[in-house]
Amino acid sequence: MTLSESAAAPADEVVLEAVGLTKHFPVRRRLRDLLSRTPAVVHAVDDVSFALRRGQVTALVGESGSGKSTVARLLAQLHPRTAGDVRLHGRSTRVRGGRAFRAYVRRVQLILQDPFASLNPVHTVRYHLTRSLRIHGNAGRTAADLDRALADLLTRVRLTPPERFLDVFPHELSGGQRQRVAIARALGANPEVLLADEPVSMLDVSIRLGVLNLLQDLKERLRLAILYITHDIASARYFADETIVMYAGRMVEGGDSETVTQQPAHPYTRLLISSAPDPDRITGGGGDGTAGGERGHGEPPSLIRPPTGCRFHPRCPHAMPRCAAELPPRLTIGDRPGHWAACWLYDPATAAADAPAAPDADRAVPPAAAVGREGATTLGEAR
Numbered sequence: 599m600t601l602s603e604s605a606a607a608p609a610d611e612v613v614l615e616a617v618g619l620t621k622h623f624p625v626r627r628r629l630r631d632l633l634s635r636t637p638a639v640v641h642a643v644d645d646v647s648f649a650l651r652r653g654q655v656t657a658l659v660g661e662s663g664s665g666k667s668t669v670a671r672l673l674a675q676l677h678p679r680t681a682g683d684v685r686l687h688g689r690s691t692r693v694r695g696g697r698a699f700r701a702y703v704r705r706v707q708l709i710l711q712d713p714f715a716s717l718n719p720v721h722t723v724r725y726h727l728t729r730s731l732r733i734h735g736n737a738g739r740t741a742a743d744l745d746r747a748l749a750d751l752l753t754r755v756r757l758t759p760p761e762r763f764l765d766v767f768p769h770e771l772s773g774g775q776r777q778r779v780a781i782a783r784a785l786g787a788n789p790e791v792l793l794a795d796e797p798v799s800m801l802d803v804s805i806r807l808g809v810l811n812l813l814q815d816l817k818e819r820l821r822l823a824i825l826y827i828t829h830d831i832a833s834a835r836y837f838a839d840e841t842i843v844m845y846a847g848r849m850v851e852g853g854d855s856e857t858v859t860q861q862p863a864h865p866y867t868r869l870l871i872s873s874a875p876d877p878d879r880i881t882g883g884g885g886d887g888t889a890g891g892e893r894g895h896g897e898p899p900s901l902i903r904p905p906t907g908c909r910f911h912p913r914c915p916h917a918m919p920r921c922a923a924e925l926p927p928r929l930t931i932g933d934r935p936g937h938w939a940a941c942w943l944y945d946p947a948t949a950a951a952d953a954p955a956a957p958d959a960d961r962a963v964p965p966a967a968a969v970g971r972e973g974a975t976t977l978g979e980a981r
Protein backbone atom coordinates (compact mmCIF):
# COMPACT_ATOMS: atom_id res chain seq x y z
CA MET A 599 0.00 0.00 0.00
CA THR A 600 1.34 3.44 -0.88
CA LEU A 601 1.39 6.45 1.39
CA SER A 602 -1.38 8.16 -0.53
CA GLU A 603 -3.55 5.03 -0.32
CA SER A 604 -3.07 4.77 3.43
CA ALA A 605 -3.89 8.47 3.86
CA ALA A 606 -7.17 7.96 2.02
CA ALA A 607 -8.27 4.98 4.16
CA PRO A 608 -10.77 5.53 6.98
CA ALA A 609 -9.15 6.73 10.22
CA ASP A 610 -10.55 4.09 12.54
CA GLU A 611 -10.01 1.07 10.30
CA VAL A 612 -8.58 -1.85 12.28
CA VAL A 613 -5.15 -2.68 10.88
CA LEU A 614 -3.64 -5.17 13.32
CA GLU A 615 -5.37 -7.25 15.99
CA ALA A 616 -4.25 -9.41 18.88
CA VAL A 617 -6.89 -12.05 19.53
CA GLY A 618 -6.54 -14.12 22.70
CA LEU A 619 -2.79 -13.82 22.32
CA THR A 620 -0.92 -16.11 24.70
CA LYS A 621 2.78 -16.78 25.20
CA HIS A 622 4.23 -19.28 27.67
CA PHE A 623 8.01 -19.61 27.75
CA PRO A 624 9.41 -22.97 28.81
CA VAL A 625 11.51 -22.85 31.94
CA ARG A 626 14.82 -24.68 32.13
CA ARG A 627 14.02 -27.80 34.09
CA ARG A 628 15.72 -28.70 37.31
CA LEU A 629 16.12 -32.27 38.50
CA ARG A 630 13.05 -32.21 40.70
CA ASP A 631 10.98 -30.68 37.88
CA LEU A 632 11.74 -33.72 35.76
CA LEU A 633 9.56 -35.76 38.10
CA SER A 634 6.63 -33.43 37.48
CA ARG A 635 4.32 -34.30 34.60
CA THR A 636 3.50 -30.73 33.64
CA PRO A 637 6.55 -28.84 32.40
CA ALA A 638 7.04 -25.46 34.09
CA VAL A 639 6.38 -22.40 31.93
CA VAL A 640 6.48 -18.64 32.38
CA HIS A 641 2.98 -17.29 31.74
CA ALA A 642 4.34 -14.14 30.08
CA VAL A 643 1.14 -13.24 28.18
CA ASP A 644 -2.32 -14.74 28.62
CA ASP A 645 -5.39 -14.10 26.51
CA VAL A 646 -4.54 -10.58 25.33
CA SER A 647 -6.94 -9.04 22.79
CA PHE A 648 -6.97 -5.55 21.32
CA ALA A 649 -7.04 -3.77 17.98
CA LEU A 650 -4.67 -1.19 16.51
CA ARG A 651 -6.50 1.30 14.32
CA ARG A 652 -5.30 3.51 11.52
CA GLY A 653 -4.41 6.99 12.72
CA GLN A 654 -4.58 6.02 16.42
CA VAL A 655 -2.11 5.43 19.22
CA THR A 656 -2.83 2.60 21.65
CA ALA A 657 -0.75 2.59 24.82
CA LEU A 658 0.12 -0.67 26.56
CA VAL A 659 1.03 0.22 30.13
CA GLY A 660 2.30 -1.83 33.05
CA GLU A 661 5.22 -2.37 35.36
CA SER A 662 8.34 -4.28 34.42
CA GLY A 663 7.65 -7.95 33.63
CA SER A 664 3.94 -7.47 32.92
CA GLY A 665 4.36 -8.84 29.39
CA LYS A 666 4.32 -5.66 27.28
CA SER A 667 7.44 -6.39 25.23
CA THR A 668 6.34 -9.98 24.68
CA VAL A 669 3.07 -8.69 23.20
CA ALA A 670 5.07 -6.41 20.86
CA ARG A 671 7.33 -9.27 19.82
CA LEU A 672 4.33 -11.52 19.19
CA LEU A 673 2.74 -8.83 17.02
CA ALA A 674 6.07 -8.39 15.21
CA GLN A 675 6.15 -12.19 14.65
CA LEU A 676 9.47 -12.47 16.43
CA HIS A 677 8.11 -15.11 18.83
CA PRO A 678 5.88 -18.00 17.87
CA ARG A 679 2.69 -17.74 19.90
CA THR A 680 1.42 -20.40 22.28
CA ALA A 681 -2.22 -19.67 21.47
CA GLY A 682 -4.41 -16.97 19.98
CA ASP A 683 -4.07 -15.10 16.74
CA VAL A 684 -2.49 -12.06 15.09
CA ARG A 685 -4.69 -10.62 12.35
CA LEU A 686 -3.52 -8.12 9.77
CA HIS A 687 -6.53 -6.51 8.08
CA GLY A 688 -8.63 -9.35 9.47
CA ARG A 689 -6.44 -12.12 8.09
CA SER A 690 -4.74 -14.55 10.42
CA THR A 691 -0.97 -14.31 9.99
CA ARG A 692 1.77 -16.59 11.18
CA VAL A 693 5.14 -16.01 9.54
CA ARG A 694 8.49 -17.57 10.31
CA GLY A 695 11.30 -15.82 8.43
CA GLY A 696 11.85 -15.76 4.68
CA ARG A 697 9.81 -13.88 2.14
CA ALA A 698 6.58 -13.93 4.16
CA PHE A 699 8.37 -12.35 7.10
CA ARG A 700 9.84 -9.60 4.90
CA ALA A 701 6.39 -8.88 3.48
CA TYR A 702 5.01 -8.68 7.01
CA VAL A 703 7.69 -6.36 8.40
CA ARG A 704 7.15 -4.05 5.45
CA ARG A 705 3.74 -3.35 7.00
CA VAL A 706 4.51 -3.78 10.71
CA GLN A 707 7.69 -2.19 12.04
CA LEU A 708 9.15 -2.50 15.54
CA ILE A 709 11.04 0.39 17.18
CA LEU A 710 13.11 -0.57 20.19
CA GLN A 711 13.92 1.23 23.39
CA ASP A 712 17.64 1.56 22.84
CA PRO A 713 18.71 3.40 19.68
CA PHE A 714 22.38 2.74 20.64
CA ALA A 715 21.82 -0.97 20.32
CA SER A 716 19.62 -0.87 17.23
CA LEU A 717 22.02 1.20 15.06
CA ASN A 718 25.31 -0.32 14.00
CA PRO A 719 28.07 2.06 15.24
CA VAL A 720 30.33 1.44 12.22
CA HIS A 721 27.74 2.60 9.69
CA THR A 722 26.48 6.08 8.82
CA VAL A 723 22.91 7.29 8.82
CA ARG A 724 22.98 7.10 5.01
CA TYR A 725 23.86 3.39 5.19
CA HIS A 726 21.09 2.54 7.68
CA LEU A 727 18.38 4.40 5.77
CA THR A 728 19.50 3.24 2.32
CA ARG A 729 19.46 -0.37 3.50
CA SER A 730 15.91 -0.03 4.81
CA LEU A 731 14.70 1.67 1.61
CA ARG A 732 16.36 -1.00 -0.57
CA ILE A 733 15.18 -4.01 1.46
CA HIS A 734 11.61 -2.77 1.31
CA GLY A 735 11.72 -1.74 -2.33
CA ASN A 736 11.36 1.99 -1.71
CA ALA A 737 14.76 3.24 -2.96
CA GLY A 738 13.53 4.09 -6.47
CA ARG A 739 15.46 3.35 -9.64
CA THR A 740 18.10 6.02 -9.86
CA ALA A 741 20.62 7.64 -7.53
CA ALA A 742 18.52 10.79 -7.64
CA ASP A 743 15.44 8.78 -6.52
CA LEU A 744 17.43 7.39 -3.61
CA ASP A 745 18.72 10.84 -2.61
CA ARG A 746 15.19 12.18 -2.66
CA ALA A 747 13.90 9.27 -0.56
CA LEU A 748 16.71 9.75 1.98
CA ALA A 749 16.07 13.48 2.27
CA ASP A 750 12.37 12.79 2.59
CA LEU A 751 12.89 10.31 5.46
CA LEU A 752 15.13 12.68 7.40
CA THR A 753 12.77 15.59 6.85
CA ARG A 754 9.85 13.48 8.11
CA VAL A 755 11.65 12.85 11.40
CA ARG A 756 12.72 16.51 11.54
CA LEU A 757 16.45 15.95 11.12
CA THR A 758 17.01 18.94 8.90
CA PRO A 759 18.72 19.98 6.78
CA PRO A 760 19.05 16.31 5.74
CA GLU A 761 22.55 16.71 4.30
CA ARG A 762 23.81 17.58 7.77
CA PHE A 763 22.82 14.16 9.09
CA LEU A 764 23.34 11.77 6.18
CA ASP A 765 27.02 11.07 6.59
CA VAL A 766 27.37 11.04 10.35
CA PHE A 767 27.83 7.99 12.57
CA PRO A 768 25.44 7.09 15.40
CA HIS A 769 27.91 8.20 18.10
CA GLU A 770 27.95 11.70 16.62
CA LEU A 771 24.23 12.09 17.31
CA SER A 772 22.36 12.79 20.54
CA GLY A 773 20.08 10.08 21.98
CA GLY A 774 17.00 11.84 20.63
CA GLN A 775 18.53 12.20 17.16
CA ARG A 776 19.50 8.52 17.16
CA GLN A 777 15.94 7.52 18.02
CA ARG A 778 14.75 9.75 15.17
CA VAL A 779 17.09 7.88 12.81
CA ALA A 780 15.67 4.58 14.10
CA ILE A 781 12.16 5.89 13.41
CA ALA A 782 13.24 7.09 9.92
CA ARG A 783 14.63 3.62 9.24
CA ALA A 784 11.28 2.09 10.23
CA LEU A 785 9.50 4.58 7.94
CA GLY A 786 11.78 3.43 5.10
CA ALA A 787 9.52 0.37 4.90
CA ASN A 788 6.49 2.64 4.44
CA PRO A 789 4.65 0.67 7.14
CA GLU A 790 1.06 0.80 8.33
CA VAL A 791 1.86 -0.10 11.94
CA LEU A 792 4.61 1.05 14.30
CA LEU A 793 5.20 -1.05 17.41
CA ALA A 794 7.14 1.34 19.64
CA ASP A 795 8.56 -0.50 22.65
CA GLU A 796 9.46 2.12 25.28
CA PRO A 797 10.70 4.49 22.52
CA VAL A 798 11.60 7.33 24.88
CA SER A 799 12.46 5.65 28.17
CA MET A 800 16.22 5.78 27.53
CA LEU A 801 16.19 9.41 26.47
CA ASP A 802 16.74 12.47 28.64
CA VAL A 803 13.47 13.74 30.04
CA SER A 804 13.99 17.04 28.20
CA ILE A 805 13.92 15.40 24.77
CA ARG A 806 11.23 12.77 25.34
CA LEU A 807 8.42 15.13 24.48
CA GLY A 808 10.01 16.02 21.13
CA VAL A 809 10.14 12.36 20.08
CA LEU A 810 6.56 11.71 21.26
CA ASN A 811 5.42 14.81 19.35
CA LEU A 812 7.15 13.45 16.28
CA LEU A 813 5.35 10.09 16.60
CA GLN A 814 2.05 11.93 17.05
CA ASP A 815 2.73 13.96 13.93
CA LEU A 816 3.52 10.77 11.97
CA LYS A 817 0.34 9.18 13.24
CA GLU A 818 -1.64 12.12 11.89
CA ARG A 819 0.18 12.73 8.62
CA LEU A 820 0.79 9.11 7.61
CA ARG A 821 -2.31 7.69 9.37
CA LEU A 822 -0.12 5.12 11.12
CA ALA A 823 -1.50 2.72 13.70
CA ILE A 824 0.89 2.96 16.66
CA LEU A 825 1.33 0.68 19.66
CA TYR A 826 3.07 2.69 22.36
CA ILE A 827 4.56 0.53 25.09
CA THR A 828 5.45 2.30 28.29
CA HIS A 829 5.66 1.93 32.05
CA ASP A 830 4.88 5.67 32.31
CA ILE A 831 1.10 5.95 32.46
CA ALA A 832 1.33 9.76 32.56
CA SER A 833 2.80 9.81 29.05
CA ALA A 834 0.01 7.50 27.86
CA ARG A 835 -2.54 10.14 28.79
CA TYR A 836 -0.68 12.76 26.84
CA PHE A 837 0.15 10.69 23.79
CA ALA A 838 -2.30 7.80 23.32
CA ASP A 839 -5.92 7.73 22.18
CA GLU A 840 -6.58 4.43 23.93
CA THR A 841 -4.83 2.94 26.97
CA ILE A 842 -4.65 -0.70 27.98
CA VAL A 843 -3.20 -1.69 31.35
CA MET A 844 -1.45 -5.03 31.80
CA TYR A 845 -0.64 -6.82 35.02
CA ALA A 846 1.27 -10.09 35.25
CA GLY A 847 0.59 -11.07 31.65
CA ARG A 848 -3.09 -10.16 31.57
CA MET A 849 -5.05 -7.09 30.48
CA VAL A 850 -6.78 -5.56 33.51
CA GLU A 851 -8.26 -2.28 32.22
CA GLY A 852 -8.86 -0.46 28.97
CA GLY A 853 -10.61 2.55 27.54
CA ASP A 854 -9.88 5.99 26.16
CA SER A 855 -6.68 7.37 27.68
CA GLU A 856 -8.28 10.33 29.39
CA THR A 857 -10.76 8.11 31.24
CA VAL A 858 -8.28 5.36 32.18
CA THR A 859 -5.77 7.86 33.57
CA GLN A 860 -8.22 10.30 35.18
CA GLN A 861 -10.90 7.87 36.37
CA PRO A 862 -8.99 4.63 36.76
CA ALA A 863 -11.23 1.74 37.73
CA HIS A 864 -8.97 -1.23 38.44
CA PRO A 865 -7.12 -1.15 41.78
CA TYR A 866 -3.89 -1.95 39.92
CA THR A 867 -4.29 1.05 37.60
CA ARG A 868 -4.86 3.21 40.69
CA LEU A 869 -1.69 1.83 42.22
CA LEU A 870 0.23 2.50 39.01
CA ILE A 871 -0.99 6.09 38.94
CA SER A 872 -0.30 6.74 42.61
CA SER A 873 3.25 5.47 42.05
CA ALA A 874 3.84 7.70 39.01
CA PRO A 875 7.04 9.66 39.68
CA ASP A 876 5.57 13.01 38.73
CA PRO A 877 2.04 13.23 40.09
CA ASP A 878 1.54 16.73 38.67
CA ARG A 879 1.43 15.19 35.24
CA ILE A 880 -1.78 13.42 36.21
CA THR A 881 -4.47 15.51 37.79
CA GLY A 882 -6.07 13.92 40.81
CA GLY A 883 -2.71 12.88 42.23
CA GLY A 884 -1.46 14.66 45.29
CA GLY A 885 1.86 16.33 45.77
CA ASP A 886 3.26 13.47 47.80
CA GLY A 887 2.91 11.07 44.95
CA THR A 888 0.41 8.88 46.78
CA ALA A 889 -2.57 10.98 47.77
CA GLY A 890 -5.55 10.61 45.49
CA GLY A 891 -4.46 7.17 44.39
CA GLU A 892 -4.54 3.53 45.32
CA ARG A 893 -2.21 1.80 47.69
CA GLY A 894 -1.41 -1.84 47.33
CA HIS A 895 1.23 -3.99 48.89
CA GLY A 896 3.68 -6.70 47.99
CA GLU A 897 5.56 -7.62 44.87
CA PRO A 898 4.49 -8.74 41.40
CA PRO A 899 3.68 -12.46 41.44
CA SER A 900 5.61 -15.40 40.06
CA LEU A 901 4.60 -15.98 36.47
CA ILE A 902 5.58 -19.64 36.73
CA ARG A 903 2.80 -20.23 39.25
CA PRO A 904 0.62 -17.14 38.80
CA PRO A 905 -2.08 -16.50 41.42
CA THR A 906 -5.44 -18.13 40.76
CA GLY A 907 -8.42 -15.93 39.92
CA CYS A 908 -7.41 -12.31 39.51
CA ARG A 909 -3.61 -12.17 39.41
CA PHE A 910 -3.62 -8.91 41.34
CA HIS A 911 -5.62 -10.27 44.28
CA PRO A 912 -2.63 -10.94 46.61
CA ARG A 913 -1.73 -7.23 46.40
CA CYS A 914 -5.21 -5.78 46.19
CA PRO A 915 -6.64 -3.86 49.16
CA HIS A 916 -10.17 -4.71 47.97
CA ALA A 917 -9.69 -8.45 47.44
CA MET A 918 -12.73 -10.62 48.18
CA PRO A 919 -12.81 -14.46 48.41
CA ARG A 920 -14.16 -14.57 44.87
CA CYS A 921 -11.07 -12.76 43.53
CA ALA A 922 -8.82 -15.71 44.42
CA ALA A 923 -11.22 -18.26 43.00
CA GLU A 924 -12.52 -16.85 39.72
CA LEU A 925 -10.88 -15.00 36.89
CA PRO A 926 -12.80 -11.73 36.40
CA PRO A 927 -13.99 -11.04 32.83
CA ARG A 928 -13.93 -7.58 31.29
CA LEU A 929 -16.70 -5.69 33.03
CA THR A 930 -18.12 -2.45 31.68
CA ILE A 931 -17.63 0.53 33.96
CA GLY A 932 -20.35 2.64 32.39
CA ASP A 933 -18.81 6.09 32.86
CA ARG A 934 -17.53 6.41 29.29
CA PRO A 935 -18.14 4.20 26.26
CA GLY A 936 -15.54 1.46 25.96
CA HIS A 937 -14.20 1.76 29.51
CA TRP A 938 -13.82 -1.67 31.13
CA ALA A 939 -11.95 -3.37 33.96
CA ALA A 940 -11.34 -7.04 34.71
CA CYS A 941 -12.28 -6.65 38.37
CA TRP A 942 -15.08 -8.21 40.42
CA LEU A 943 -15.75 -4.83 42.07
CA TYR A 944 -17.63 -3.91 38.91
CA ASP A 945 -19.82 -6.98 38.84
CA PRO A 946 -23.37 -5.76 39.51
CA ALA A 947 -23.81 -8.77 41.82
CA THR A 948 -20.90 -7.59 43.98
CA ALA A 949 -22.26 -4.07 44.17
CA ALA A 950 -25.71 -5.34 45.10
CA ALA A 951 -24.45 -7.75 47.77
CA ASP A 952 -21.97 -6.51 50.33
CA ALA A 953 -19.73 -4.22 48.24
CA PRO A 954 -17.13 -4.01 50.97
CA ALA A 955 -14.82 -1.93 48.88
CA ALA A 956 -17.22 0.46 47.20
CA PRO A 957 -17.44 3.45 49.50
CA ASP A 958 -19.60 5.39 47.07
CA ALA A 959 -22.97 3.65 47.19
CA ASP A 960 -24.15 5.24 43.94
CA ARG A 961 -21.19 4.06 42.02
CA ALA A 962 -19.71 0.57 41.98
CA VAL A 963 -16.40 2.21 41.04
CA PRO A 964 -14.44 3.17 44.16
CA PRO A 965 -13.52 6.81 43.54
CA ALA A 966 -9.77 7.41 43.43
CA ALA A 967 -9.78 9.76 46.37
CA ALA A 968 -11.83 7.44 48.58
CA VAL A 969 -10.09 4.12 48.16
CA GLY A 970 -6.69 2.91 49.10
CA ARG A 971 -6.30 3.94 52.65
CA GLU A 972 -5.38 0.40 53.63
CA GLY A 973 -2.14 -1.41 53.10
CA ALA A 974 1.43 -0.42 52.64
CA THR A 975 2.78 1.26 49.53
CA THR A 976 5.15 0.61 46.68
CA LEU A 977 4.91 -0.74 43.24
CA GLY A 978 7.25 -3.72 43.08
CA GLU A 979 9.46 -3.16 40.06
CA ALA A 980 8.05 -0.02 38.53
CA ARG A 981 10.70 1.97 36.74
Ligand SMILES: Nc1ncnc2c1ncn2[C@@H]1O[C@H](COP(=O)(O)OP(=O)(O)OP(=O)(O)O)[C@@H](O)[C@H]1O
Nearest residue numbers: 623640642660661662663664665666667668669901
Ligand atom coordinates in the same frame (compact mmCIF):
# COMPACT_ATOMS: atom_id res chain seq x y z
N1 LIG B 1 12.66 -15.38 26.02
C1 LIG B 1 12.14 -15.51 27.26
N2 LIG B 1 12.28 -16.66 27.95
C2 LIG B 1 11.74 -16.82 29.17
N3 LIG B 1 11.03 -15.86 29.80
C3 LIG B 1 10.85 -14.69 29.16
C4 LIG B 1 11.40 -14.46 27.87
N4 LIG B 1 11.06 -13.18 27.49
C5 LIG B 1 10.35 -12.66 28.52
N5 LIG B 1 10.22 -13.56 29.51
C6 LIG B 1 9.49 -13.37 30.77
O1 LIG B 1 8.18 -12.99 30.46
C7 LIG B 1 7.71 -12.03 31.39
C8 LIG B 1 7.24 -10.80 30.65
O2 LIG B 1 8.40 -10.14 30.12
P1 LIG B 1 8.30 -8.84 29.19
O3 LIG B 1 9.69 -8.45 28.81
O4 LIG B 1 7.34 -9.08 28.10
O5 LIG B 1 7.69 -7.78 30.21
P2 LIG B 1 7.67 -6.19 30.08
O6 LIG B 1 6.38 -5.75 30.67
O7 LIG B 1 7.95 -5.76 28.69
O8 LIG B 1 8.85 -5.78 31.02
P3 LIG B 1 10.01 -4.69 30.75
O9 LIG B 1 9.34 -3.36 30.87
O10 LIG B 1 10.98 -4.96 31.85
O11 LIG B 1 10.56 -4.98 29.40
C9 LIG B 1 8.84 -11.78 32.37
O12 LIG B 1 8.65 -12.60 33.50
C10 LIG B 1 10.06 -12.23 31.59
O13 LIG B 1 11.07 -12.68 32.48
